[in-house]
Amino acid sequence: xxxxxxxxxxxxxxxxxxxxxxxxxxxxxxxxxxxxxxxxxxxxxxxxxxxxxxxxxxxxxxxxxxxxxxxxxxxxxxxxxxxxxxxxxxxxxxxxxxxxxxxxxxxxxxxxxxxxxxxxxxxxxxxxxxxxxxxxxxxxxxxxxxxxxxxxxxxxxxxxxxxxxxxxxxxxxxxxxxxxxxxxxxxxxxxxxxxxxxxxxxxxxxxxxxxxxxxxxxxxxxxxxxxxxxxxxxxxxxxxxxxxxxxxxxxxxxxxxxxxxxxxxxxxxxxxxxxxxxxxxxxxxxxxxxxxxxxxxxxxxxxxxxxxxxxxxxxxxxxxxxxxxxxxxxxxxxxxxxxxxxxxxxxxxxxxxxxxxxxxxxxxxxxxxxxxxxxxxxxxxxxxxxxxxxxxxxxxxxxxxxxxxxxxxxxxxxxxxxxxxxxxxxxxxxxxxxxxxxxxxxxxxxxxxxxxxxxxxxxxxxxxxxxxxxxxxxxxxxxxxxxxxxxxxxxxxxxxxxxx
Numbered sequence: 009x010x011x012x013x014x015x016x017x018x019x020x021x022x023x024x025x026x027x028x029x030x031x032x033x034x035x036x037x038x039x040x041x042x043x044x045x046x047x048x049x050x051x052x053x054x055x056x057x058x059x060x061x062x063x064x065x066x067x068x069x070x071x072x073x074x075x076x077x078x079x080x081x082x083x084x085x086x087x088x089x090x091x092x093x094x095x096x097x098x099x100x101x102x103x104x105x106x107x108x109x110x111x112x113x114x115x116x117x118x119x120x121x122x123x124x125x126x127x128x129x130x131x132x133x134x135x136x137x138x139x140x141x142x143x144x145x146x147x148x149x150x151x152x153x154x155x156x157x158x159x160x161x162x163x164x165x166x167x168x169x170x171x172x173x174x175x176x177x178x179x180x181x182x183x184x185x186x187x188x189x190x191x192x193x194x195x196x197x198x199x200x201x202x203x204x205x206x207x208x209x210x211x212x213x214x215x216x217x218x219x220x221x222x223x224x225x226x227x228x229x230x231x232x233x234x235x236x237x238x239x240x241x242x243x244x245x246x247x248x249x250x251x252x253x254x255x256x257x258x259x260x261x262x263x264x265x266x267x268x269x270x271x272x273x274x275x276x277x278x279x280x281x282x283x284x285x286x287x288x289x290x291x292x293x294x295x296x297x298x299x300x301x302x303x304x305x306x307x308x309x310x311x312x313x314x315x316x317x318x319x320x321x322x323x324x325x326x327x328x329x330x331x332x333x334x335x336x337x338x339x340x341x342x343x344x345x346x347x348x349x350x351x352x353x354x355x356x357x358x359x360x361x362x363x364x365x366x367x368x369x370x371x372x373x374x375x376x377x378x379x380x381x382x383x384x385x386x387x388x389x390x391x392x393x394x395x396x397x398x399x400x401x402x403x404x405x406x407x408x409x410x411x412x413x414x415x416x417x418x419x420x421x422x423x424x425x426x427x428x429x430x431x432x433x434x435x436x437x438x439x440x441x442x443x444x445x446x447x448x449x450x451x452x453x454x455x456x457x458x459x460x461x462x463x464x465x466x467x468x469x470x471x472x473x474x475x476x477x478x479x480x481x482x483x484x485x486x487x488x489x490x491x492x493x494x495x496x497x498x499x500x501x502x503x504x505x506x507x508x
Contacts, residue, residue, distance in 0.1 A: 043131065043135070043187075047131070047135040047136070047138070047139050048139055048140065049139055049140050049141050050136070050139055050140070050141025050142055050145045050146050050149065051141065052139070053132055053135075053136050053139055053141075053146070053149050054145070054149060056128065056131070056132055057128075057132060057149060057152055057153065057156070060125055060128040060129065060132075060156065061156070061230060063121075063124065063125070063128075064076040064121055064124075064125045065077065065230075065289050065297075065298050065366075066295065066297040066298055067121065067297070068297055068300075069113060069114075069116075069117035069120075070113055070114075070117075071096070071097075071300060072096065072097045072098070072114065073113065073114055073117045073118075074297055074298055074299075074300040074301055075121070075297060075298050075301075076121055076122075076125075077289065077298055077301050077366050077368075077430075078114075078117075078118075078301060079118055079163060079167075079430065080428075080429060080430025081097075081098055081101075081301060081304055081305070081317075081430070082098065082101045082106075082107060082114065082118075082433075083167070083430045083431065083432055083433040083434055084317070084427070084428055084429075084430060084431075084432045084433070085098040085101045085102040085316075085317075086101055086102065086104065086107070086432065086433040086443070086493070087432025087433050087435075087436060087443060088320065088323075088423070088432060088436075088443060088444050088445060089319065089320050089323040089423055089427055089432065090102075090317050090318070090319065090320070090427075090428070090432070091318045091319060091320045091321075091348070091349070091473070091474050091475050091476070092316050092317065092318070092476075093314070093315060093316050093318060093345070093348065094476070095314040095315065095316055096313075096314055096316075097303075097304050097314050097316050098304060098316050098317075099316075100112075100114075101114065102476075102477060103476075103477045103481065104477070104480055104481055104492040105481050107492075107494075107495045107496060108491060108492050108494070108496055109496060110496040110497060110498050110499040110502065111498075111499050112496075115495065115496050115497075115498050116498040116500060118495065119497065119498050119501060122160040122163060122164055123160070123184070125156055125157075125159075125160050126156075126157050126160045126161070126184060127184065127187055127188055128156075128187075129153040129154070129156040129157040129160075130153075130157065130184060130185060130186055130187045130188075131187040132149060132150065132153035133150055133153045133154060133157070134186060134187055136149050136150050136153070137150070147217045148217060148218055148221050150217055151213070151214040151215075151216075151217025151218035151221075151232075151237070152214070152217075152218060152231070152232045154210045154211070154213050154214035154217070155210070155211065155214045155218070155232035155236065155237055155240065156232065157210050158206075158207045158210035158211045158214070158240055158244075159240060161181075161183070161203055161206055161207045161210070162207045162240060162243065162244055162247075164180070164181045164203060165180060165181075165200060165203040165204050165207060165247065166247065166434040166437065166438070167433070167434065167437070167494065167495045168180050168181050168494060168495050168497070169181075169200040169203075169494065170200070170437055170440070170489055170493075170494070171200075171247065171249075171437060171438045171439075171440060172199075172200045172201045172204055172247075172248060173248075173249055173440070174440060174489065175200070176199060176200060176201035177199045177200075177201065178199060178200050179197040179198075179199060179200075180197055180198055180199060180200040180202075180203045181197055181198065181203060181497070182194065182195035182196060182197055182198060182505070182507075182508070183195060183198045183202065183203060183206055185206075193507065194504065194505030194506065194507045194508065195505075195507060196507045196508060197508055204244060204247065204248050207240075207244050208241065208244050208245075208248075211237055211240055211241045211244065212241075214232075214237045215234070215237055215238075215241075218232065218233055218234050218237055219234045220234070221233050221234065226280050226281040226285075226290075227280065227290050229280045229285060229286075229287060229288045229290065230280075230287070230288065230289050230290060232287075235260075235261050235262070235263065235264070235265070235286050235287075236261075236286060236287045236369060238257045238258075238260040238261035239257070239258070239261035239262075239286055239287065239369045239373075239374060240369075241253075241257040241261075242254050242255075242257035242258035242261055242374060242377045243377070245257060245381075246377050246380065246381065246438070247438050249384070251380075251381040251382075251384045251385040252381065252385055253381075254377055254378075254380070254381040255377065255378040255379075255380075255381030255382055255385075256381075258374040258375070258377035258378045258381065259374070259378055261286060261369070261371075261374045262286065262371035262374040262375065265283065265284055265285070265286050265370075265371040266283050266284065266371065267284055267371060267372060267375070267397070267398065267401040268282055268283055268284040268372075268401075270332035270401075270402070270403060272284075273332050273333065273402070274332070274335060274336070275355075276306075276352075276353075276354060276355030276356070276357060276364065277353055277354045277355075277364075277367060277428075278302070278354065278355060278356065278357035278364030278365055279357055279364075279365050280365040280367075282367075284370045284371045284372060285367050285368075285369070285370055286368075286369040286370060286371060286374070287367075287368040287369035288365050288366060288367050288368055288369075289365060289366040289368060290365050291357075291363040291364060291365050291366070292363070293358070293361040293363060296361065296362075296363045298366055299356070299362060299363040299364055301366065302354060302355075302356050302362070302363075302364045303316075303362075304316040304317055305317050305353075305354035305428055306354050306355050306356055306364075307340070307348075307350045307351070307352065308350055308352045308355060309355050309356045309359060310359070311356060311359055311362050312356065312362075315340075315342075315345060315348075317351075317354075317428060318340070318345075318348040318349055318350060318351070318473070319337065319349045319350065319351035319427075320349075320445070320448070320474050320475055321349045321448045321456070321472055321474045322446070322448065322474070323349075323351070323423070323427070324337050324349065326420055326423065326424050327404070327424060328404045328405045330403050330404070330405075331402055331403055331404040332402050332403050333353075333402055333404075333424065333425075336350075336351050336352045336353050337349060337350065337351055337352075338350050338352070339458050339460055339472070340460075341460045341461060346460055346468075346470045347458065347460070347470045347471050347472050347473040348473045349472070349473075349474075351427065351428075353427060353428055354428055367429060370429075372398055372401075372425050372426075373425075373426060373429075373431075375394055375395075375397055375398045376394075376395075376398065376418060376421060376422050376425065376426075378394045379391045379392075379394035379395040379398075379418050379421075380415070380418050380419075380422075382394060383414045383415050383418055384415065388409060388414050389409070391414055391418070392407050392409055392414060395407050395414070395417065395418055395421060398421065398425065399421070402425075419435070419439070422435060423435075433493060436493065437493055437494075440488050440489065441488060442486045442487055442488045442490075443486040443493075444486065445475040445477065445478050445486070446474075446475065446478065447474060447475065447478060448472055448473070448474030448475070455471045455472070456471070456472040457469050457470070457471060457472065458470060458471075458472045480492050
């Protein structure tokens with residue numbers, strides 16, 4: 009393995025900066041500082057972890073790939089409920105021509121981000137026990153490094169192979185558990201079961217190490233604590249169909265995080281201080297690269313550039329009258345975008361600086377994991393209680409047993425509640441499902457016509473717009489287990505690692 013491969017030995021030169029810097033994103037990754045100077049104190053290791061997080065979240069590959077959270081954008085663009093416009097950014101992911109192509113920049117960028125973070129986490133796990141400093145701090149840092157590594161392998165497992173229930177021996181991605189050097193040989197692809205086993209092992213190792221860690225104020229919600237570890241375990245157990253464990257860990261993850269009010273739901277999903285956010289990535293005017301994602305998500309703020317993530321008009325039909333989430337819909341009236349359906353869930357928090365925080369985990373997701381875990385293990389009564397806990401918070405009609413399959417209802421509720429947060433494609437893959445898109449037409453099959461207001465108070469009749477891509481690039485219909493759903497391993501990695 010060479011240093012110019014995607015799995016790098018780079019550590020962080022940020023130890024040369026103040027270890028107490030409040031501006032954590034100034035702690036930039038670099039190859040310049042030898043690791044024997046970095047791994048000397050617990051405070052330096054803390055800086056390594058902070059810089060690794062900053063690298064993952066704030067590294068621009070292109071304007072279309074502003075860090076780790078752009079993976080969530082690709083997942084939703086490739087799903088059912090986001091009708092991506094023809095503007096810059098996600099249109100090639102939306103049409104399934106990008107993530108299947110191992111020469112594309114986005115394919116390379118995601119692989120680079122994930123394995124660079126894994127490599128730095130491996131360095132912390134391997135070296136932290138030998139540095140000087142408080143034993144409790146060192147244990148917590150090791151636990152957080154396990155959590156970071158698990159986050160990346162869980163992402164890789166979610167998008168680079170089908171669910172292990174389909175074929176536990178299907179080849180997925182390489183597993184690295186030691187920091188790489190110039191002499192490191194590339195690993196072969198592990199099976200998908202082995203990758204999930206590693207995710208769960210890392211998270212179980214992290215549990216006792218971070219338990220009791222208090223992050224302090226909301227600005228530190230990017231730090232991995234016990235709730236975050238439990239939430240990632242809930243996701244991993246859901247993916248591997250360990251239903252009882254999934255609902256148990258989800259219940260633990262949301263302890264202390266109440267569901268938000270209806271008013272808070274309308275505020276733009278842009279603030280880590282939201283009581284429901286378990287894990288999030290904060291932004292400031294000086295630390296705001298990740299905020300560029302809002303230019304794709306935000307379809308109503310004047311400063312937003314692309315307005316890419318419009319809603320499939322059929323998506324609106326899932327919502328009850330009175331549901332607080334219905335207030336987020338309106339038809340676009342801008343001349344270049346007339347006829348698209350806006351879903352104004354995400355909006356810049358600061359309209360001058362154009363910044364907004366990023367949600368990574370919410371208690372609402374954990375409630376839904378609980379509900380699904382109970383339902384799939386045969387306890388429909390408790391599943392309905394959990395589902396209605398969320399629906400009541402959103403002022404939606406409660407689910408009544410016997411009015412429909414509860415599993416189907418929960419999966420639709422996931423789509424409604426988690427829209428734009430990155431679960432669309434991963435849910436399709438984990439449930440062995442298929443993308444479902446259809447043209448938006450009237451009941452007669454002709455174009456749907458809507459009325460949009462003019463500035464003078466009159467209305468204009470325009471054609472409503474929905475999905476543009478209704479088949480795979482080869483002209484075939486959407487089906488389960490399609491090659492187009494899986495992210496490709498980049499060509500450069502294939503060329504440099506003969507063991508793949």
